[in-house]
Amino acid sequence: MPQFDPANFASQMFWFGVFFTLLYVVVVRPTLPKVGRVIEARETQVAGDLDRAEAAKATADTLRATHEAAMKAARDAAQAEVAKARDAAAKAADTQMKALAAKLDADAEAAATRLAAARTAARASLETTVADLTSEAVAKLAGITVTPADVSSALANR
Amino acid sequence: MANPMEQFKIETIAPISAGGFDLSFTNSSLWMLIALITVAAFLFIGTARPQLVPGRMQAAVELLYDFIRDMLRENVGKEGLKYAPLIFAVFVFVLACNLLGMVPFVHSFTPTSHIAVTFALAMIVFVLVVAVGFARHGLHFFSLFLPEGTPLFVAPLVAAIEFLSFLSRPFTLAIRLFANMTAGHVLMKVFGGFVVSLGAVNVGLGIIPLGVNVALTALELLIAVVQAYVFALLASIYLNDAVNLH
Numbered sequence: 001m002p003q004f005d006p007a008n009f010a011s012q013m014f015w016f017g018v019f020f021t022l023l024y025v026v027v028v029r030p031t032l033p034k035v036g037r038v039i040e041a042r043e044t045q046v047a048g049d050l051d052r053a054e055a056a057k058a059t060a061d062t063l064r065a066t067h068e069a070a071m072k073a074a075r076d077a078a079q080a081e082v083a084k085a086r087d088a089a090a091k092a093a094d095t096q097m098k099a100l101a102a103k104l105d106a107d108a109e110a111a112a113t114r115l116a117a118a119r120t121a122a123r124a125s126l127e128t129t130v131a132d133l134t135s136e137a138v139a140k141l142a143g144i145t146v147t148p149a150d151v152s153s154a155l156a157n158r
Numbered sequence: 159m160a161n162p163m164e165q166f167k168i169e170t171i172a173p174i175s176a177g178g179f180d181l182s183f184t185n186s187s188l189w190m191l192i193a194l195i196t197v198a199a200f201l202f203i204g205t206a207r208p209q210l211v212p213g214r215m216q217a218a219v220e221l222l223y224d225f226i227r228d229m230l231r232e233n234v235g236k237e238g239l240k241y242a243p244l245i246f247a248v249f250v251f252v253l254a255c256n257l258l259g260m261v262p263f264v265h266s267f268t269p270t271s272h273i274a275v276t277f278a279l280a281m282i283v284f285v286l287v288v289a290v291g292f293a294r295h296g297l298h299f300f301s302l303f304l305p306e307g308t309p310l311f312v313a314p315l316v317a318a319i320e321f322l323s324f325l326s327r328p329f330t331l332a333i334r335l336f337a338n339m340t341a342g343h344v345l346m347k348v349f350g351g352f353v354v355s356l357g358a359v360n361v362g363l364g365i366i367p368l369g370v371n372v373a374l375t376a377l378e379l380l381i382a383v384v385q386a387y388v389f390a391l392l393a394s395i396y397l398n399d400a401v402n403l404h
Contacts, residue, residue, distance in 0.1 A: 011184055
């Protein structure tokens with residue numbers, strides 16, 4: 001096997017040394033760190049972008065929370081306003097109703113009083129008329145003079 | 159039928175010799191140079207104008223680099239990341255050599271099928287581990303050879319075993335890669351030979367080893383990638399010993 005012939009070892013190792021040194025010093029050393037820096041820059045950028053996205057999301061969340069709170073507050077206020085208006089309207093209607101009912105009651109009372117007075121008056125005038133007629137009738141028929149007052153008291157005593 | 163070992167023959171292209179050593183530029187050197195140029199083209203194009211949103215080539219470079227960084231992060235921790243360029247260089251060099259050795263029709267050669275190259279690669283890892291270990295922990299690095307909680311009466315034995323296993327790492331690392339590449343290429347060549355010899359008997363018979371070779375080619379491509387990965391993975395596991403002392 002040519003691999004175990006020491007005669008060519010020196011040449012192989014020499015040229016390997018030359019080419020590997022060239023590879024490391026001239027090719028790898030100047031080029032690879034450039035890529036390494038780019039990779040690091042990219043990682044930094046990606047991490048930064050992610051951080052910014054995180055921050056933006058937090059801001060958006062805060063804004064949404066604020067907005068929702070404002071909406072809720074506005075809705076509550078509106079509802080309170082409506083409830084208040086409704087209560088006020090109901091109260092006003094109630095008061096009016098009560099006032100009307102009181103007035104109607106008062107009117108009915110007055111009418112009833114007037115009616116009773118009229119009835120009493122009518123009855124009194126009827127009794128006077130009856131006494132007058134009776135006294136006239138007695139004077140004409142029996143010739144006895146009886147005053148209407150007598151008739152009235154006689155009627156009252158019966 | 160061609161000798162299946164012929165593909166591993168080192169052929170001198172330009173003879174050079176210095177200090178009594180034969181340092182000729184060979185086909186092995188040529189394919190290492192091609193691997194170097196391929197990787198250089200890939201990296202230079204991929205990192206020409208690095209952008210936050212990467213283009214195709216940059217994405218490919220990043221994919222490979224992230225792969226190595228993740229491996230180091232997982233096996234060594236954050237401390238290991240500073241060795242990423244070196245482990246990356248080892249990984250792409252092995253990967254390029256392995257894969258370029260699979261290119262057909264161009265008389266390709268796989269430098270990583272030679273133990274001299276894989277051993278040199280393994281020594282880079284070994285020296286790195288030893289250097290990092292002593293630089294970080296000083297003489298305390300030797301505690302690596304005595305796992306915590308070892309009973310005192312077996313301590314010498316355990317230390318000896320641990321030390322030997324530590325010393326054998328560059329050899330296992332080198333032999334694993336070399337053996338995998340060699341065995342796969344031999345197998346492909348053997349079945350390639352079968353295609354010719356059986357096809358000469360009957361054209362229909364030659365189809366069978368041809369089908370096997372198609373499957374073997376796919377397997378070899380997989381092995382080329384997996385062995386580069388295994389090499390880098392073991393390098394990062396060994397590096398973990400040096401950085402964290404178990």
